[in-house]
Amino acid sequence: MFEPVTIKDIAKALGLSTSTVSRALRDTHEISPATKKLVIDYANKINYKPNPIALSLKERRSKSIGVVVSEVANSYFSQAIDGIESIAYDKGYHVIISQTHESFEREVVNVNHLASRSVDGLLISLSSQTKDISHLKFLHEKGLPIVFFDRVADEIVTHKVIADNEKGAYQATSYLIESGYKKIAHLTSSSYLSISIERLSGYEKALKDHGIETNRDYIKYCPHGGMLYEETENAIKELMALKDKPDAIFVAGDRLSTGCLSVFKNLKISVPGDMAIAGFSNSDVLDLFNPSLTSVRQPAYEIGRLATEMLLKLIEAKYPVEEFEKKVLETSLSIR
Amino acid sequence: MFEPVTIKDIAKALGLSTSTVSRALRDTHEISPATKKLVIDYANKINYKPNPIALSLKERRSKSIGVVVSEVANSYFSQAIDGIESIAYDKGYHVIISQTHESFEREVVNVNHLASRSVDGLLISLSSQTKDISHLKFLHEKGLPIVFFDRVADEIVTHKVIADNEKGAYQATSYLIESGYKKIAHLTSSSYLSISIERLSGYEKALKDHGIETNRDYIKYCPHGGMLYEETENAIKELMALKDKPDAIFVAGDRLSTGCLSVFKNLKISVPGDMAIAGFSNSDVLDLFNPSLTSVRQPAYEIGRLATEMLLKLIEAKYPVEEFEKKVLETSLSIR
């Protein structure tokens, strides 16, 4: 049904060779203005469009980048993707999206699928279940440009873009403390995720700086990062069942924050009142109403843009890159 | 840096021809079990992966679909993309995302970019500024499989998947009326969008069925669909400036609903109280708190899945498809 116009068609129609046509189209100086015009005009007339796949095969690049995130339907990631797309669009790259749904297996499959030579580079935020990153290491060593954002792997030496998670966590926790709460729990996702570690560290630092001792019982992990309602509910039930019940909670993730509010609602725990909450969240709607949650907002759009700029720089680098950056962007605390 | 393994490498290493290797790998029956095993084992050993680009060139298909939406960072679309990805992933298709930001020019560029033979099919929700669809018509006539979702073009005969916008609008408007409001305004996006027309129709029908006359002054358009704060604000200011001020408002879009709430907040118009609101919105956070908005929720994930299934059916159809469907999925009203 599709009968695409090729260079060959133009050549035949104009009685020229394909190479002449090719050169004329790309405006080489070693071609007579006459034929050049002839070719270009005819090409426009029949609406010739070069076949990007043939080009890719020849030039061994696809002009597309792969993006691996846990969930698209998550305000943080959708904002980041918006940023990624904005840069990619300007530079003529396609953005291929894939989701891990926080599953390690799925991450491996997606990464390999993208990498089998169909993308020029990879932008990835690790799944919450990922601790082994040999699938990425392998590809990275083979030369696939990779840039991490959000959830990074220190083991792989490349560009990384993250928010200042430690500082954001510090501010949120401090805010709770300074609002009069003293028994502050911490709800976080998987323990090996870089963001969890950074946020935990900020939380602990804030406690320490305010002379509060860390209580191990107050720290609860939800390895599925809020994807499983049960998991979040159990964590919260455990907290509420403690003899020395916390009076506030610092939540370390977007999904987890809404999950947490949702659990509180179902358990009829009033917020604030029974329990104050501060947590990471990038929902614009939440920011608009913010009935109960003090939120740490990440510059997701900017993170996406920056990561993409770095990736394209790696992809288009003529020589092997030696210096890698880890960019840390500021978060902001949204208080009501 | 990347030095990919090819069939040629295997052939050379094993002293076979490329055709034999190719056949052995794809398990043709006309090949000796011995060489078959030899080839497959060696291929696994050196981790051979077929080059999808070479395959695409040969088979004239890329195993990827293009998705065109106005904004990724929008709960409706991100949920739809989640659904799209879920089906595409299962069928081994890549999903290439592009955004129009409600701009017609950008839609044309994106569509053409995707279509120049690099995607096997297109999933599109029109931009709010699109009234001329010749760019799509052209490609569709050339044979590119296209499936519309959400914002469709009746002019093009193909599969379409939408929510029951008219019914959703009818229910929301009726809900306002039955809650005691009588002067119900309607805030909508661009007048030529299919969803606008359908929702307006539901709104008018509800008024009529409840014996209320339609007031032209009560219908306000925001062609940018809530993307421009000013535009939304002006529309609302105009409504508030009417001698016979409305007491409720039915909002026809996701972005517009939050935009509207945001304007009310800034103008210190209390909701409900000064003004009741019901509107289309797919934000899960909004659904969680829903402080003031009664929302019409669309089955975005399902719409995405269904549209993708239909598109893949078109793509993989052996014979030209004659019968096209327009699937209409139910919305649900979320009341607080």
Added chain:
DNA sequence: TTGTAAGCGTTATCAT
């Protein structure tokens, strides 16, 4: 200035 031919990685056709 233009044409010829080889090559990107794969598969299909036609030998052998």
Added chain:
DNA sequence: ATGATAACGCTTACAA
């Protein structure tokens, strides 16, 4: 059962 060759659409030495 296996190999040689052409082809998919394009670019680029190398010739002319």
